[in-house]
Amino acid sequence: xxxxxxxxxxxxxxxxxxxxxxxxxxxxxxxxxxxxxxxxxxxxxxxxxxxxxxxxxxxxxxxxxxxxxxxxxxxxxxxx
Numbered sequence: 725x726x727x728x729x730x731x732x733x734x735x736x737x738x739x740x741x742x743x744x745x746x747x748x749x750x751x752x753x754x755x756x757x758x759x760x761x762x763x764x765x766x767x768x769x770x771x772x773x774x775x776x777x778x779x780x781x782x783x784x785x786x787x788x789x790x791x792x793x794x795x796x797x798x799x800x801x802x803x804x
Contacts (some may be wrong), residue, residue, distance in 0.1 A: 729755065729771050732788045737771055740796025746789045750775030756782065 729737040754757040755771040758764050763769065770784040783790070 729786055731786060731790065733791050733792065735792060737786070737796065742793040742796070743773065744791045744793060745775065745778070745781070746774060748775050748777040749793075750778070750781075753780070759761075 726767075728741060731737060737752055737755065739752055741754060743750050750773040752771055753774045754760070756760070756767075756772060757769050767782055768784055769784040771786065773781045773783065
């Protein structure tokens with residue numbers, strides 16, 4: 725899925741979002757596009773997640789198992 729990335733709910737993915745990947749908790753740590761310093765042709769573009777159960781993960785597709793729990797700095801759930 726090319727940038728900008730969206731959750732299946734249509735909300736845009738942002739750095740710092742607290743998410744679940746299936747049943748694993750995680751955080752969006754970066755959005756990698758061709759203009760990003762870490763981009764390379766082999767891995768391409770994607771969303772970088774970090775979590776205690778899976779370490780760091782670059783995902784180029786966001787399926788229904790990636791769910792927004794809350795925005796960074798937000799005590800409540802996602803806005804409607």
